[in-house]
Amino acid sequence: MKVTNKIFNFFTFLMAIVPAVALISIFAFVFQESLPLWKFSGFSFFTTYLWNPGFQYQPPHLVHGVLAPQGAQFGLDLFLLGTLSTSALAILIAFPISFLITLNVELYLPSKIKKIMVSMIELFAGIPSVVYGLWGIIVLEPILFRSVEPWMAQHLSFIPGFKGEIYSGAGLIASGIILSFMIIPIVTSVIVNSFDTVPKEVKEGLFSLGATKWEVGKYLTTRYSRASTVGGTLLGLGRALGETMAVLMVSGAIVNTLPTSFYSATNTMAAAITSLLDSALTDSTRMDLAALAALAIVLMVISLGVSIVGRKIAGRGALRGYESD
Amino acid sequence: MKVTDSYAESGHEIQWKNLGSRKIKDKIAYGLSYVVLGIMVVILVSIFIYILDSGASHITLNMLITPGNTATGGVLNAIVGTWELVGMGLLFSLPPSILGALYVVNGRSNGTLSMAARLFTDVLTSVPSIVIGFFAFIVLVQRLNMGYSLIAGGIALSVMMLPYLMRIIEISFRNIPKEQIENAYALGADDIRVASRIYLPQAKVGMFSGILLAVSIAAGETAQLLYSAGWNNNYATGFLHSGVGYLTYVVWNGINYPTTYSHYLAYVSAMLLILSVTGLIALSKYIGRGK
Numbered sequence A: 001m002k003v004t005n006k007i008f009n010f011f012t013f014l015m016a017i018v019p020a021v022a023l024i025s026i027f028a029f030v031f032q033e034s035l036p037l038w039k040f041s042g043f044s045f046f047t048t049y050l051w052n053p054g055f056q057y058q059p060p061h062l063v064h065g066v067l068a069p070q071g072a073q074f075g076l077d078l079f080l081l082g083t084l085s086t087s088a089l090a091i092l093i094a095f096p097i098s099f100l101i102t103l104n105v106e107l108y109l110p111s112k113i114k115k116i117m118v119s120m121i122e123l124f125a126g127i128p129s130v131v132y133g134l135w136g137i138i139v140l141e142p143i144l145f146r147s148v149e150p151w152m153a154q155h156l157s158f159i160p161g162f163k164g165e166i167y168s169g170a171g172l173i174a175s176g177i178i179l180s181f182m183i184i185p186i187v188t189s190v191i192v193n194s195f196d197t198v199p200k201e202v203k204e205g206l207f208s209l210g211a212t213k214w215e216v217g218k219y220l221t222t223r224y225s226r227a228s229t230v231g232g233t234l235l236g237l238g239r240a241l242g243e244t245m246a247v248l249m250v251s252g253a254i255v256n257t258l259p260t261s262f263y264s265a266t267n268t269m270a271a272a273i274t275s276l277l278d279s280a281l282t283d284s285t286r287m288d289l290a291a292l293a294a295l296a297i298v299l300m301v302i303s304l305g306v307s308i309v310g311r312k313i314a315g316r317g318a319l320r321g322y323e324s325d
Numbered sequence B: 001m002k003v004t005d006s007y008a009e010s011g012h013e014i015q016w017k018n019l020g021s022r023k024i025k026d027k028i029a030y031g032l033s034y035v036v037l038g039i040m041v042v043i044l045v046s047i048f049i050y051i052l053d054s055g056a057s058h059i060t061l062n063m064l065i066t067p068g069n070t071a072t073g074g075v076l077n078a079i080v081g082t083w084e085l086v087g088m089g090l091l092f093s094l095p096p097s098i099l100g101a102l103y104v105v106n107g108r109s110n111g112t113l114s115m116a117a118r119l120f121t122d123v124l125t126s127v128p129s130i131v132i133g134f135f136a137f138i139v140l141v142q143r144l145n146m147g148y149s150l151i152a153g154g155i156a157l158s159v160m161m162l163p164y165l166m167r168i169i170e171i172s173f174r175n176i177p178k179e180q181i182e183n184a185y186a187l188g189a190d191d192i193r194v195a196s197r198i199y200l201p202q203a204k205v206g207m208f209s210g211i212l213l214a215v216s217i218a219a220g221e222t223a224q225l226l227y228s229a230g231w232n233n234n235y236a237t238g239f240l241h242s243g244v245g246y247l248t249y250v251v252w253n254g255i256n257y258p259t260t261y262s263h264y265l266a267y268v269s270a271m272l273l274i275l276s277v278t279g280l281i282a283l284s285k286y287i288g289r290g291k
Helices: A003-016 A018-046 A077-108 A111-126 A129-155 A172-196 A200-208 A213-224 A226-242 A245-250 A269-280 A287-314 B019-056 B061-065 B076-105 B111-124 B129-143 B150-174 B178-186 B191-202 B204-219 B247-256 B260-287
Strands: A061-063 A066-068
Touching: A003 A018, A003 B076, A003 B111, A003 B191, A018 A066, A018 A287, A018 B076, A018 B111, A018 B129, A018 B150, A066 A287, A077 A111, A077 A172, A077 A213, A077 A226, A077 A269, A077 A287, A077 B019, A111 A172, A111 B019, A111 B260, A129 A172, A129 A245, A129 B019, A129 B247, A129 B260, A172 A213, A172 A226, A172 A245, A200 A213, A213 A226, A213 B019, A226 A287, A226 B129, A245 A269, A245 B247, A269 A287, A269 B129, A287 B111, A287 B129, B019 B260, B061 B076, B061 B260, B076 B111, B076 B150, B076 B191, B076 B204, B076 B247, B111 B150, B129 B150, B150 B204, B178 B191, B191 B204, B204 B260, B247 B260
Parallel strands: none
Antiparallel strands: A061 A066
């Protein structure tokens, strides 16, 4: 082989590992930035929900060998709770909808309209996150605040968590709904794709045995291609966990106050990093920044973990590259 | 996927009794699925109509031809900045995507290494956008002292675009008939020649469609850019140490700013975003149809 060819091949190899280098350096640099926080807070970072940057106008003091503002205290519980609850709600809403949409486009709709419908559902993924946030603030929050949440508080108050004061539409419910719109295209598209790869004989066999369309659909999604269904849902969950802007805009972005009901304002790890980074820059000890870096590391570990498991279960190529996650 | 699995093997037996109730169940599922699909389509269409309508009813010519600060003036600096950033992101992500994809599809590459490269590419797509933004801030903006700038924002965007592009380009390379590539090698062509005469020209359409898709995703991003591109009330004056405006920032900041005009700017920016993003997606699908 000629030398130029060898150089060319080596160069393509270097370029192929760029994503790996990017991923590892993101993790390494953000982790390094978070180191002072682990010394300062230790395990208490996971056991408190209070997030207090401390007094910026008093001299910083040494804690466990690192400089921190006086009175500073950092805990991720509130944000973790918000991230998990908004994502869980999003999945609860998105999964049945995606399931029914799959059944509909695969079994009930004429195949000509099917393509249009799938493209339409995929368009949900194309809407930028801030546009969802804008729509959430202007349209969704007032509807929740004026009609839906008062109705729920009045009629469903016997269920724990449904009783409480309604402050504004922003919070868990608004975030869950917006997130579900963002992940429905992902979940639907994975299930639809796996449905399309089911051999014709299996489907025809089921019908010839006398199964109804509902039974065929239920069997194929929950049994035959269960892996894609579970994997697709996890991929959607991974997206929801890391989603930033839309949730930041409709969650209420609360700090230091635990939610008391489903109507309370909430906050997520991703949204907190975005909204607190500006003020963290005023901390001359960089402890506040380290705390946000620690938040970023935890968020990254959780969402990458979920996405990797989802991808592994669903199989490579579950997503055709269009549905961002 | 296993093909051996069959309905009977799964232990799921059809109950031949109660045919009536099974039919009713089917009817319920049928109705419910149409209702759900209908609701989702109505929501989607209403979001589009709402954003387009509120943008179109507040747009003025002045907004489109003057720069502004999200509260006064226009959004021209944001429009220009968005495409500058996306272009910069493409500049940083396209060459490695093409060459990396060539490595992954090359049969002579080390199998384990190319599998690992693909795995990392897949995992990189799942990194939350704000984590990329945070990384860009602490490393590019602060340590490398780039300041809020076009380069920092472009790199932050390229980290997100890179895995998409690499995956889409890899798929379009794999769609090329294998015989053609084998023939070229059999005739004595080396890897450079196969890449430049077969892979690139043959995958042109698929690659272009993928680029449009990556651009459409990048144009709608916010979280990476907030702390890497920053913001600029005017046009960026250079590649470094000069913040850049972008449309998503106007939406975010404008709607949180308590004046009517800033809300109008947010609506208009949202309209421009949704038009360009869906336009690009549609174009990409049209170009890549049948692929």
